[in-house]
Amino acid sequence: MRIQQILIFITFFISVQMMANEKPVRIMPLGDSITAGYTDNSAWNHPFEQGYRAPLYTLLTKASIPFKFVGQSAEPMNKKFGDPTHGGTIFPKLDLKALGQDGHRGYGGWSIPKIQKNISQWLKEDKPDIILLLIGINGINPKSPQQLEKLLNTIYQTDHKVKVIVAQITPYSTYKKVLFDYNTFIRENLVPKFKKQGRTISTVDLYQHFLITPKDPKSIDKKRLSNGINHPTNALYEKMAQSWLEGIQAIIKKN
Structure with a gap:
C-alpha cells in the first residue's frame, strides 16, 4: 500500500513539474471596448470586472492550461472613458493587473480599419500564439466583411503561424441586419476560406448569448x-x- 502511495505521489509531482515547465500559450485579446471590458461607461454603475478576460482567466486556470494574456492597451484604467475605480476606491474582484495578466489590445470605439493600421506592429511587439478577435460593431457597414478579410490577410502575412479565433460579434440592443450578415459571412465564408489556405482559424458565436x-x-x-x-x-x-475557452481548447487539442 505504501509503495502505491509513493508511486501516486511521484506521478503527481512529475505532472505538476511538467505543467510548471510547459511554455505558456500567449493569448492576445484583440478588439474594441468589449475586449477592454467596458460596461456602462462613463458612469460605471456596473462594476468593472475585466470583461470576459477575468472569467476566461479563471476558466483557463481551472483547465490547467498555462497561458499569458498579451497586449499593451491601457484601457480602461487610463480613464479615457470614465474611471472604473471611482477614484481608486473600487477594483475588480479578480484583479488581472495585480496578477500580471492584464495584457490585451482592446480600444474603446475602434473599428476594423483602426486595428488594421496597427496590427502588424502589435504582432511584432506582443508575439501571440492565439488571437481572440472580436471586432466590427463600431462602424458596421456593408464593407465590413471585406475589411475583416483584409485584416486577417495582414495578420497572416505578418505571422503565418499565429492561430486566430474570430468571434461572431455581439449585437446592439436592436436587431441590425448588416451585423447579422457580417456574422454569417464570418461563419460561412471567411473562416472556411482561410482554412482552405492552411491557416489555423476558427470561430465562436458570441451573438447567441444575447x-x-x-x-x-x-x-x-x-x-x-x-x-x-x-x-x-x-x-x-x-x-x-x-x-x-471552448475555442482555445479546440486549438490546443489539434496541436
Whole structure:
C-alpha cells in the first residue's frame, strides 16, 4: 500500500513539474471596448470586472492550461472613458493587473480599419500564439466583411503561424441586419476560406448569448447589455468567456 502511495505521489509531482515547465500559450485579446471590458461607461454603475478576460482567466486556470494574456492597451484604467475605480476606491474582484495578466489590445470605439493600421506592429511587439478577435460593431457597414478579410490577410502575412479565433460579434440592443450578415459571412465564408489556405482559424458565436429565443436573431434581450446599447453585463461576459475557452481548447487539442 505504501509503495502505491509513493508511486501516486511521484506521478503527481512529475505532472505538476511538467505543467510548471510547459511554455505558456500567449493569448492576445484583440478588439474594441468589449475586449477592454467596458460596461456602462462613463458612469460605471456596473462594476468593472475585466470583461470576459477575468472569467476566461479563471476558466483557463481551472483547465490547467498555462497561458499569458498579451497586449499593451491601457484601457480602461487610463480613464479615457470614465474611471472604473471611482477614484481608486473600487477594483475588480479578480484583479488581472495585480496578477500580471492584464495584457490585451482592446480600444474603446475602434473599428476594423483602426486595428488594421496597427496590427502588424502589435504582432511584432506582443508575439501571440492565439488571437481572440472580436471586432466590427463600431462602424458596421456593408464593407465590413471585406475589411475583416483584409485584416486577417495582414495578420497572416505578418505571422503565418499565429492561430486566430474570430468571434461572431455581439449585437446592439436592436436587431441590425448588416451585423447579422457580417456574422454569417464570418461563419460561412471567411473562416472556411482561410482554412482552405492552411491557416489555423476558427470561430465562436458570441451573438447567441444575447438572444431570448436562440433561433430568432431578432430576439435580443436588452437587459443583457449593461449600457442598454452594446456593452455586455458582467454575467454575459462570463458566457462569452466560456465560448472563448471552448475555442482555445479546440486549438490546443489539434496541436
